[in-house]
Amino acid sequence: MGDEETLREMAIVGNLSNEQAITAYKTAVLARTLDTKIINAQRQGIIGFHVPAQGQEMIQIATAMLADKEDLIFTYYRDLALYLQRGVPLSLIFDQMLGNSNDFQKGRQMPDHFSFKEFNFSTVQSPVGAHLPLTVGAAYSMRYTKKNGIVITTFGDGATSTSDFHAALTMASVYNLNVLFICENNGWAISLPASKQTKAEIYKKGAAYGIPGKRVDGNDLIGSLSGLQEAFDYVRSGKGPYLVEAVTYRIGPHSTSDDPKKYRVDEITDGSEKDPIKRLENLLLKMGVVDSNFVMTTKAQAKESVDKEMEERMNIPPTDPLSIFDDVYEKPTWIQEEERRDLNVSD
């Protein structure tokens, strides 16, 4: 989508103010800066692991912009910008990444497996696609208890091959539940390209279940917003589930544990021509919404706040080792109590 086309798209959205566009840009820059910071911290042994989300910022930001407070969101492990745009502070993100004693989850999960309940997010798990059937149950519960809001869920292209995806779409359509499925198709599932993941076009996969689908440009804020708007409207009006395929691009590796040079050697670029942040930046500059000074300041401020926040959160002590026996059950059984006594942490 060229810039002129983008401007035409903007007219379709109509309701994107300059302030919103600037906020989105700032969030995207912050997310990118945070991502880079975490990758470096992983290399230094400060943070154990990371699933970079670089290149996928705009579809995530657009999703958060269109979501209401009462909407319940089931994310996957690569959604940093989505949390930031919905208001999750850097402090809580670092607490989880570091697994310190301030972490809501008490250091029980690998980095990027968040559960920001206060911001109406659910809980992230590693098995790909396994959260999808839960979204349907949550939507059933919301309808049954007459709560407002819809359920939104994000997942990668690999997840669309799982049995869980099939299970979730089956149930969502049979019970006509208000679930918005957003596939962030970044082209890769670790080393497997999307072309080998499925012969189908992902947004058409819903058709077999009677679920409408749509492909949107996930690398473009305005393309994402205008594409998602129709899907949100459809689900909010109670018509049932909807499947969005947001085409985006995984700039980095799957995680800090793999080297994409091994499997993406012919294809990999620096991502700059598809970089969603660059695109928004260029548009804002071209339209005169911001100037180059603003761009520089935004980047510098993002770096400053990310650096400062991590340093602060690193001072928070770790959790008590004996707490590993908590929260297995509502109350520990005799088995956890006995094993807790067995663990001598002073040795």
Added chain:
Amino acid sequence: MSQINMVQSLNRSLDRLMAADERVIIMGEDVGRDGGVFRVTDNLLNKYGTERVIDTPLNELAIIGMASGMAMYGLKPIAEIQFQDYIFPAFDQIVNNIAKVRYRTGGRFEVPLIIRTPYGGGVRGGLYHSQSGEAYFAHTAGLIVVTPSNPYDASGLLVSAYKSKDPVIFLEPKRLYRAAKSEVPDEQFEVEIGKAAKLKEGDDVSIITYGSMVPVVMSAVEKNQVNADVIDLRTILPMDITAVLQTAKKTGRVVIVHEAPRTLGVGAEISALIAERAIDSLFAPIVRVTGYDIPFPYSHEEFYIPDEKRIMNAINKVLTY
């Protein structure tokens, strides 16, 4: 009080729970119009409607995954898996999701879900309607695993499972569904999770068993006038360690009986617990009487399931050691 069988007892208990709490939702294959293939949910659809008694598509992963989402967000689903043999597509949801939600969220989410499923042989069900898979679940911290052996416990354990804030795998020995009637109160009552029942006091030998094997054990010891201490575990996870050790120390001779295969079965855990904590009290090796380590056969299933003769052989072996 009513003289009723296990199916009737479960049905009445479900009915009472649904009447008292509109968060209770029943879901599963054929649980509505058909009332369940064993009729445990009979007539509940007529009473509570399609929103609360959900006939689901044929996908166990979807049933359990959806139910866990419902449980995390305010409902009290009771999901039925038609035969325990068919639960495995949902095994990832049970082991990786349901059992770990409380833990992985630092206690901020919980999954108060009951998964009811008939298990065990004796109904000419062959490989895929007969398995006893309790050990698969008992190996997973975060789950509660119970199995009643009579109509009274079935109803009481179901109420306790309903009150539990943790996920409960509720294993129903299908052979006992209509095998016997017993006195069951007409009002709601509980059988505590984690507490075994002493079915018979005796001094010579301890028999530790549960579920479908309980009536076989009782019949064997009564017919042969064995002076046996008989324990019905009722809860497999967390097991009643006090009751297990108490009886082992009391008689010094232990026979464990279950229908599931022997290798790494619940009997192995019981043996290890006794060996670790009460070996000085033992006069004889611990003996297990179990299903064989073969797939559950269609023909000759009566030879697969432990019978009174095999149980008596084991009892005599430890008594004469």
